[in-house]
Amino acid sequence: MKCLVTGAAGFIGSHLCERLVRDGHTVVGLDAFIPYYPRAIKETNLAALRRHKDFAFHALDLRHGALDELLDGVDAVFHIAAMAGLVKSWTDFDLYASCNLTATQRLLDAIRKQPTKPRLIYASTSSVYGRHSSGDETLPTRPISPYGVTKLAAESLCRAYQEFGVPVVVLRYFSIYGPRQRPDMGYFKFIDALLRAQPITVYGDGQQSRGNTYIADCVDATVAALRAPLGETYNLGGGESANVWEILAKLERILGRKAVTRQEPARPGDQRSTFADTAKLHHHLGWQARTSLDEGLLRQVEWQRGLVGQTAIRKGVSA
Numbered sequence: 001m002k003c004l005v006t007g008a009a010g011f012i013g014s015h016l017c018e019r020l021v022r023d024g025h026t027v028v029g030l031d032a033f034i035p036y037y038p039r040a041i042k043e044t045n046l047a048a049l050r051r052h053k054d055f056a057f058h059a060l061d062l063r064h065g066a067l068d069e070l071l072d073g074v075d076a077v078f079h080i081a082a083m084a085g086l087v088k089s090w091t092d093f094d095l096y097a098s099c100n101l102t103a104t105q106r107l108l109d110a111i112r113k114q115p116t117k118p119r120l121i122y123a124s125t126s127s128v129y130g131r132h133s134s135g136d137e138t139l140p141t142r143p144i145s146p147y148g149v150t151k152l153a154a155e156s157l158c159r160a161y162q163e164f165g166v167p168v169v170v171l172r173y174f175s176i177y178g179p180r181q182r183p184d185m186g187y188f189k190f191i192d193a194l195l196r197a198q199p200i201t202v203y204g205d206g207q208q209s210r211g212n213t214y215i216a217d218c219v220d221a222t223v224a225a226l227r228a229p230l231g232e233t234y235n236l237g238g239g240e241s242a243n244v245w246e247i248l249a250k251l252e253r254i255l256g257r258k259a260v261t262r263q264e265p266a267r268p269g270d271q272r273s274t275f276a277d278t279a280k281l282h283h284h285l286g287w288q289a290r291t292s293l294d295e296g297l298l299r300q301v302e303w304q305r306g307l308v309g310q311t312a313i314r315k316g317v318s319a
């Protein structure tokens with residue numbers, strides 16, 4: 001199968017591309033290297049893929065790049081590219097609106113014009129649900145951040161293009177972690193601070209909990225979506241919830257160090273709890289999470305240990 005992966009240089013996109021070529025697919029990856037975190041990290045994510053004979057990379061911005069040729073002969077599009085992370089979405093709305101919504105519209109429009117329309121698998125987020133995001137796919141969608149609003153709007157746009165016969169499957173990811181996690185994400189920051197004996201900022205009371213999903217489990221479900229019934233939406237979560245203090249305690253055990261924390265007020269847009277009921281994903285596609293939180297955190301710590309001292313990658317990470 002020939003697959004197009006948007007956001008191929010990012011955390012999830014690069015893992016997905018590696019899995020697809022391993023499975024014997026031909027993969028076209030695209031990414032605009034949005035400088036939200038250092039390009040050096042994304043280049044490292046791509047390094048092994050660039051050497052693979054079945055992988056071709058295009059540095060292209062979905063907001064204005066030419067897409068028709070890239071879609072030629074493509075059977076499935078994994079639309080992973082987006083401006084992720086909620087904090088910056090309050091201060092740079094145009095970037096979120098354009099990368100999450102305009103970019104998706106351009107991609108959908110290009111797919112619509114293909115004689116044989118490839119399946120579109122859209123990477124959405126638990127943020128579409130809002131403050132309390134625990135349950136199945138019937139939870140009301142009430143996002144509380146501009147990020148969540150743009151991701152929900154893009155989801156709706158994908159469904160609207162079903163009017164033109166675009167075959168769509170939506171996956172709502174719940175807090176993905178593991179090697180290559182984005183440096184703005186909580187677990188990356190916690191581990192980084194512990195490794196460098198720096199204080200850790202905890203926002204709010206630290207009781208906010210996440211339904212953590214290990215990257216390999218996320219990729220398994222994303223690939224399984226190739227055979228999902230069209231038009232479906234799935235929650236994708238790892239099945240083990242933990243709050244900030246519980247995560248810190250696990251990391252302290254793994255690293256054999258005590259965390260020094262300082263508390264700051266909760267941030268606008270922060271979800272209180274997220275936990276995915278994945279019964280539908282299991283029922284339709286036989287998927288279930290395999291990686292325990294302890295095992296997944298250990299793997300992320302091992303990866304981050306390897307980053308300490310890599311100055312090109314470190315530059316900008318702690319900013």
Ligand SMILES: NC(=O)c1ccc[n+]([C@@H]2O[C@H](COP(=O)([O-])OP(=O)(O)OC[C@H]3O[C@@H](n4cnc5c(N)ncnc54)[C@H](O)[C@@H]3O)[C@@H](O)[C@H]2O)c1
Nearest residue numbers: 007010011012032033034061062081082099125173175176
């Ligand atoms: N990481 C998580 O926990 C998580 C949770 C829920 C949903 N998601 C979704 O998963 C997807 C991937 O997230 P990630 O954590 O890998 O983020 P990431 O930032 O590492 O990867 C996204 C990539 O998309 C690229 N991109 C952004 N706008 C683009 C554009 N206009 N044209 C081309 N490329 C563009 C970026 O350069 C980046 O490399 C996103 O859609 C995000 O909303 C992630």
